[in-house]
Amino acid sequence: MTAVAPDLDVTAREALAELLLSVADDEFIIGFWDSEWTGIAPMLEEDVATSSIAQDEIGHARALYELLAELTGQDADLIAYGREPDAFRHAALLNHARGDWAFSVARRYLYETADAVRLGSLARSAHEPLALLAGKMRREETYHLMHAEAWLRRLAGGAPDRLADAIATLWPDAQEVFAPLAAESTLVRTGLLPEPMASLHATWQARVRPELLPIAGELPAAAPTRDGRAGRTDEFRWLHAEFTSVFASEEGATW
Amino acid sequence: MSVERAEGVWEVFRQEDEGDPMVHAGNVNAPDEELATHYAREFYGRRGESHRLWIVARDAITELDDPDLLKPPFDRSHKKPGGYIIKHKLDAAKRRAVEAAE
Numbered sequence: 623m624t625a626v627a628p629d630l631d632v633t634a635r636e637a638l639a640e641l642l643l644s645v646a647d648d649e650f651i652i653g654f655w656d657s658e659w660t661g662i663a664p665m666l667e668e669d670v671a672t673s674s675i676a677q678d679e680i681g682h683a684r685a686l687y688e689l690l691a692e693l694t695g696q697d698a699d700l701i702a703y704g705r706e707p708d709a710f711r712h713a714a715l716l717n718h719a720r721g722d723w724a725f726s727v728a729r730r731y732l733y734e735t736a737d738a739v740r741l742g743s744l745a746r747s748a749h750e751p752l753a754l755l756a757g758k759m760r761r762e763e764t765y766h767l768m769h770a771e772a773w774l775r776r777l778a779g780g781a782p783d784r785l786a787d788a789i790a791t792l793w794p795d796a797q798e799v800f801a802p803l804a805a806e807s808t809l810v811r812t813g814l815l816p817e818p819m820a821s822l823h824a825t826w827q828a829r830v831r832p833e834l835l836p837i838a839g840e841l842p843a844a845a846p847t848r849d850g851r852a853g854r855t856d857e858f859r860w861l862h863a864e865f866t867s868v869f870a871s872e873e874g875a876t877w
Numbered sequence: 878m879s880v881e882r883a884e885g886v887w888e889v890f891r892q893e894d895e896g897d898p899m900v901h902a903g904n905v906n907a908p909d910e911e912l913a914t915h916y917a918r919e920f921y922g923r924r925g926e927s928h929r930l931w932i933v934a935r936d937a938i939t940e941l942d943d944p945d946l947l948k949p950p951f952d953r954s955h956k957k958p959g960g961y962i963i964k965h966k967l968d969a970a971k972r973r974a975v976e977a978a979e
Contacts, residue, residue, distance in 0.1 A: 665906065666906070667905050667906055667907060667912075667916040667919070667920070668912075668916075670916070670919050670920065671915055671916055671919045674919050674923060765915075765918070768915070769915050772911045772912055772915065776908070776909075776912075
């Protein structure tokens, strides 16, 4: 495939592929975890809202996998459903099972705020299809974030201990949304990623720390690590078996 | 943890396009105005079918359904405009205007 992004050399294309896969996997996996609430959310209206948001995330993942597939000449479905668990590149935040409602709300808040910072930067990417897609995703993610914040405030009043525990548990792994990418220097040099992950991470912390202070107290110093997108848990392996079960039931089928 | 029941009912009105009338779409249960807004959007707006929504707490609606007031027992036909054909009046007025101009 040479039709897509002909201005990029091989090194830049590989770097862009790594970036696209990391964002796509984040969206894909949070979408699947939250879809686990379908049918059992606290009330009917919330059931519909959570399921719809989960579908939005999987929709974003699909658009990103398609961008990646165009770039590398692969098949988007095969990228999504044809990989082994260890080939996934989502952040450690998304390795955890959905837990209870407070746990899911805490994760959604941490993820949505981080995603908002990341999308703000990607909307200025030198790769125009990614910039356009990030701009479109932001319009939906703004609403997702409002929804997560509404629940965060609500649980802070109604179940403060459970919420604080969930935030404390997830806090170290939440940093990993900004884990450094292997080819990050190339991404930043070419403007594919307008800012380094470390600076996006600082922006995110400056935003969430004051909001979380009254809920979870002073959270410990924490930073992304080099392995923040590697290493898969048994909980994720279980989810992977679930979401690939239909695809794997009839390999090569045209659905 | 005390469980607070989500008892609030919110009536939702939707407008399909700018300038269209607001039409009652249905209602949602929600514990507060913020979540009511989210749920109204999910139920009555997520497929791009609405230009605008009004979300109104059912408690805030003043209802009038008293038949004594709405369906009075006496003959009120004199309050209805039937039998009074405006077109004839208009034609006559036009004729007078033309005559006056001549």
